[in-house]
Amino acid sequence: MTATPPDRYPPEPWHLAGQAYLSTWLVPVADLPRVPRELRPVVVAGRAVVVTAWIDYQPPGQLSYAELLATVAVRDGHGPSGPSGPTATITEIWVDSAVSLAGGRELWGIPKELAAFDLRHGRTFTASATTSRDWIATAAFTSRPGPPVTLPSRFRVAQVMDGEPRSSRVRARARPHWAAASWSVNPAGPLGYLAGRAPLLSARLRDFRMRFGG
Numbered sequence: 001m002t003a004t005p006p007d008r009y010p011p012e013p014w015h016l017a018g019q020a021y022l023s024t025w026l027v028p029v030a031d032l033p034r035v036p037r038e039l040r041p042v043v044v045a046g047r048a049v050v051v052t053a054w055i056d057y058q059p060p061g062q063l064s065y066a067e068l069l070a071t072v073a074v075r076d077g078h079g080p081s082g083p084s085g086p087t088a089t090i091t092e093i094w095v096d097s098a099v100s101l102a103g104g105r106e107l108w109g110i111p112k113e114l115a116a117f118d119l120r121h122g123r124t125f126t127a128s129a130t131t132s133r134d135w136i137a138t139a140a141f142t143s144r145p146g147p148p149v150t151l152p153s154r155f156r157v158a159q160v161m162d163g164e165p166r167s168s169r170v171r172a173r174a175r176p177h178w179a180a181a182s183w184s185v186n187p188a189g190p191l192g193y194l195a196g197r198a199p200l201l202s203a204r205l206r207d208f209r210m211r212f213g214g
Contacts, residue, residue, distance in 0.1 A: 009103030010062050012168075013214025017061035020174070020208055021125055021141045023181050023199035025050040031193045033091045035072055036160040042073040049073035051088065052183075052194070054127045054139060056119050061210075065097035066117035068129045068136065070191060074158055087156040087167065092190050094129055094136065108168050108213060109161035125204070137185045137194075143204045146177030150207075157212075174208035 026047040035041055041048040055067040071088035094115035095101055104110035115136060118128045128138040150173050158167045181202035187195035 009099045009107070012107050012212070014103070014210075014212045015062050016057050016210045016212060018058040018064075018208060019056045019121065019125075020205040021054045021127070021139070021179065021181070021202070022205065023052050023139075023183065023202040025052070025194060025197060025199050027193060027197070032072060033070070033190070033193060035074070035089060035091065036165075038160050038163075038165045039074040039089050039158055042075055050194070052191075052199075054119065054125075054141075056121070063097065063100055065095050065100050066119055066129075067093065067095045067100075068115065068117070068127070069093040070194075071157075087158050089158050094131070108157065109159035109166055110157070111159075134189055135186050136189050137183060137191055139181060139183045141179045141181045141202060141204060143177040143179045143206075146175060146204075146206070148175070150175050168213045170210065170212050172205075172208055172210040174205035177204045177206060178202070179204045 027050050029041065029043055029046060029048050032041065032048055050070060050072055052070045057063055057065050057067065069090055070092045071090050074087050074089050090110050093110060093112050095112050096115060096117050101112040101114060104112040115129045115131050120126045125141045129136040152173050155170050156167045157170060158165055179202045181199055183199065185191045185195040
């Protein structure tokens with residue numbers, strides 16, 4: 001793997017690693033954040049599927065940084081070879097790395113913003129994210145026992161660049177664990193549509209390895 005200068009993001013695909021904590025939510029379509037009109041949310045009984053994640057990217061991945069994101073499952077966004085697994089569009093995302101921010105925006109049209117994070121690993125993982133204006137969210141995850149195996153997954157991330165949908169392939173392997181999670185979301189913040197709601201399911205993806213794009 002070629003080393004990347006500290007002030008420049010690597011070309012795609014990015015090879016990343018670390019720990020991820022996910023929650024799945026069912027949100028009424030009327031309460032969703034803006035989804036590009038080129039993409040159609042997956043809707044079941046008037047509700048869309050939202051997945052949020054706290055991610056701590058660590059060595060041996062190419063970049064090390066913290067991230068909080070929210071995605072909406074969509075029907076469109078497959079690549080030129082046709083659909084390949086689930087597809088989601090990232091509606092909100094924050095990182096604490098200017099390099100990751102620039103790369104995400106320029107390579108894939110991912111609307112990354114900067115935030116400060118406090119991530120603490122242990123029996124219970126706790127996380128918080130704030131911007132220069134206000135706090136975004138806090139969360140706590142307690143992992144449950146999981147299978148001692150590493151499982152693969154494939155999905156796509158669809159964003160709109162220059163008015164056209166762009167779909168990027170993601171391949172990952174991780175050791176999954178169900179988790180109990182509690183969230184506190186700033187009702188006046190960008191994730192305010194999740195405030196007062198409880199996630200349907202939560203999980204930890206332990207020691208993941210990811211190939212994003214390419």
